[in-house]
Amino acid sequence: MRMREHDGVITTALTLLLFLSFPAFSYGLLPPRTLLSKLSKGTFLTTRELWFHQTLDHFSPHDHREFAQRYYEFVEYFEISDRPIFLVIGGESELMGIENDYVGVLAKKFGAAIVSVEHRYYGKSSPFDSLETQNLKYLSSKQALFDLAVFRQYYQNSLNAKLNGTKIENSWFVFGGSYAGALSAWFRLKFPHLTCGSLASSAVVLSVYNYTEYDQQVGTSAGAECKAVLQETTQLIEHKLASNGEELKASFNADDLERDGDFMYLVADATALAIQNGTPDKLCNPMVKTKKAGEDLVDAYAKYVKEFFFGTFGFNVQIYDQEYLKKTSINEDSSTRLWWFQVCTEVANFQVAPSNDSIRSSKLDTKYHLDLCRNVFGEGVFPDVDETNLYYGGTNIAGSKIIFSNGSQDPWRHASKQTPSTDLPSYTITCFNCAHCTDLRGCPLFPLTLEGNENYCSSPHAVRKVRLQISKHMELWLSECDAGKSYM
Numbered sequence: 308m309r310m311r312e313h314d315g316v317i318t319t320a321l322t323l324l325l326f327l328s329f330p331a332f333s334y335g336l337l338p339p340r341t342l343l344s345k346l347s348k349g350t351f352l353t354t355r356e357l358w359f360h361q362t363l364d365h366f367s368p369h370d371h372r373e374f375a376q377r378y379y380e381f382v383e384y385f386e387i388s389d390r391p392i393f394l395v396i397g398g399e400s401e402l403m404g405i406e407n408d409y410v411g412v413l414a415k416k417f418g419a420a421i422v423s424v425e426h427r428y429y430g431k432s433s434p435f436d437s438l439e440t441q442n443l444k445y446l447s448s449k450q451a452l453f454d455l456a457v458f459r460q461y462y463q464n465s466l467n468a469k470l471n472g473t474k475i476e477n478s479w480f481v482f483g484g485s486y487a488g489a490l491s492a493w494f495r496l497k498f499p500h501l502t503c504g505s506l507a508s509s510a511v512v513l514s515v516y517n518y519t520e521y522d523q524q525v526g527t528s529a530g531a532e533c534k535a536v537l538q539e540t541t542q543l544i545e546h547k548l549a550s551n552g553e554e555l556k557a558s559f560n561a562d563d564l565e566r567d568g569d570f571m572y573l574v575a576d577a578t579a580l581a582i583q584n585g586t587p588d589k590l591c592n593p594m595v596k597t598k599k600a601g602e603d604l605v606d607a608y609a610k611y612v613k614e615f616f617f618g619t620f621g622f623n624v625q626i627y628d629q630e631y632l633k634k635t636s637i638n639e640d641s642s643t644r645l646w647w648f649q650v651c652t653e654v655a656n657f658q659v660a661p662s663n664d665s666i667r668s669s670k671l672d673t674k675y676h677l678d679l680c681r682n683v684f685g686e687g688v689f690p691d692v693d694e695t696n697l698y699y700g701g702t703n704i705a706g707s708k709i710i711f712s713n714g715s716q717d718p719w720r721h722a723s724k725q726t727p728s729t730d731l732p733s734y735t736i737t738c739f740n741c742a743h744c745t746d747l748r749g750c751p752l753f754p755l756t757l758e759g760n761e762n763y764c765s766s767p768h769a770v771r772k773v774r775l776q777i778s779k780h781m782e783l784w785l786s787e788c789d790a791g792k793s794y795m
């Protein structure tokens with residue numbers, strides 16, 4: 308059990324600063340390592356770490372252990388102390404600070420404070436020094452939601468203490484994208500008295516066992532011409548893998564991936580993440596050009612992976628290696644192991660190949676994912692998606708005052724709530740490069756453009772339209788909250 312203290316961790320903190328990670332298989336909101344290091348200081352509103360004591364197990368009557376959870380606060384726009392507090396929920400990766408995305412713009416508009424909490428286990432908020440399976444038993448969305456509720460009370464109380472014991476209840480609003488988007492929706496669902504509303508951006512609220520729609524949407528978003536080239540490329544790679552696998556892997560700088568399945572997962576992810584990020588041109592332009600010139604597609608794809616996916620994007624090979632995922636020491640890529648644990652226990656959304664017309668290799672089937680879960684975490688670890696959907700309701704979520712937003716090109720949108728219902732508005736931002744979390748971040752998903760500037764989206768107007776709706780709902784719900792101080 309590790310308790311991080313405020314003092315005495317300076318060296319550790321500096322070391323850990325180098326340990327930035329990006330969960331490649333995850334829903335992916337935060338930028339990968341090399342990109343983060345390229346980000347200028349100004350992209351964060353703050354990186355000043357703060358800590359508080361969190362309960363390890365919210366569901367045990369006799370376990371009172373605690374761990375230190377990291378959070379950030381930004382109060383520059385918070386001029387009058389009765390203005391709202393925006394809680395930006397940390398997701399499946401290290402939280403480096405509060406980024407200056409569209410939430411920053413909204414905070415300025417509403418005069419709000421922003422606070423953001425790192426998700427338990429990720430980054431520096433790990434309760435344990437070793438991430439062996441046994442120690443991961445408190446890693447779940449249910450515990451994480453309870454963490455947020457506890458934090459919300461803690462922060463409100465400490466704010467009131469700072470204001471000399473006033474008993475103000477600020478109006479809270481929660482935000483999140485991707486998995487954290489689901490948490491944002493679920494927080495409002497489970498703790499409606501603690502927030503006036505929620506923005507659930509590209510929120511993956513439905514757990515699907517065989518999530519074949521992912522690959523299908525990648526194909527649709529890539530467009531017919533590019534999709535056909537990518538399918539041909541996958542087939543050529545599969546043939547070469549069978550005949551001369553070592554040379555092939557070496558040409559991708561992926562010699563470390565002993566399992567062919569892991570290599571094919573890398574091949575599939577390198578395509579999918581270009582689409583999910585809203586950068587289809589980086590992939591499709593060179594591939595279609597190569598096809599037209601009658602040149603070698605496998606060579607061109609290897610070049611794309613090495614130069615763009617590893618180089619510019621900053622992914623590394625080892626996160627695709629199941630042997631690496633078994634490592635239990637906290638390291639620069641721990642997020643990948645942690646996220647796979649959540650995939651393997653709670654949410655699944657296995658990115659399996661559809662039976663027909665897939666881009667990814669048909670070897671990336673249900674068995675590949677289940678074998679990975681067993682191999683990395685041990686016997687008996689598999690996701691009970693029915694229980695997850697039973698607990699939260701999936702797309703039938705029975706909450707209120709939650710805004711759902713999706714990008715038209717995003718492969719995750721089929722596991723989000725795409726159709727509005729009473730008190731649950733849902734918007735789709737439609738444009739050529741509108742993908743994952745476009746409402747919060749603009750285009751592409753990363754590197755972040757300051758304040759989530761929409762001008763890099765192929766239709767800035769489409770983004771502005773949805774943002775206007777978001778702002779209107781927030782205004783209404785916050786005013787209803789202020790009027791009655793009744794959160795329901």
Ligand SMILES: *[C@@H]1O[C@H](CO)[C@@H](O)[C@H](O)[C@H]1NC(C)=O
Nearest residue numbers: 388467468469470471472473
């Ligand atoms: C709280 O009380 C202290 C001491 O009386 C005073 O200096 C400070 O300005 C007060 N703060 C606020 C926010 O009222």
Ligand SMILES: *[C@@H]1O[C@H](CO)[C@@H](O)[C@H](O)[C@H]1NC(C)=O
Nearest residue numbers: 515516517659662672673674
């Ligand atoms: C997922 O796909 C596998 C393989 O096609 C199949 O055996 C299984 O029944 C599917 N599971 C669900 C829940 O659809």
Ligand SMILES: *[C@@H]1O[C@H](CO)[C@@H](O)[C@H](O)[C@H]1NC(C)=O
Nearest residue numbers: 526531534661662663664665
């Ligand atoms: C498989 O996909 C192709 C291309 O989209 C389509 O033409 C064909 O009808 C599909 N076959 C089946 C059995 O769904």
Ligand SMILES: CC(=O)N[C@H]1CO[C@H](CO)[C@@H](O)[C@@H]1O
Nearest residue numbers: 713725726727733734735736
């Ligand atoms: C409000 C809105 O744009 N809803 C659309 C979201 O996406 C689904 C599925 O593509 C459409 O059917 C909705 O009309």
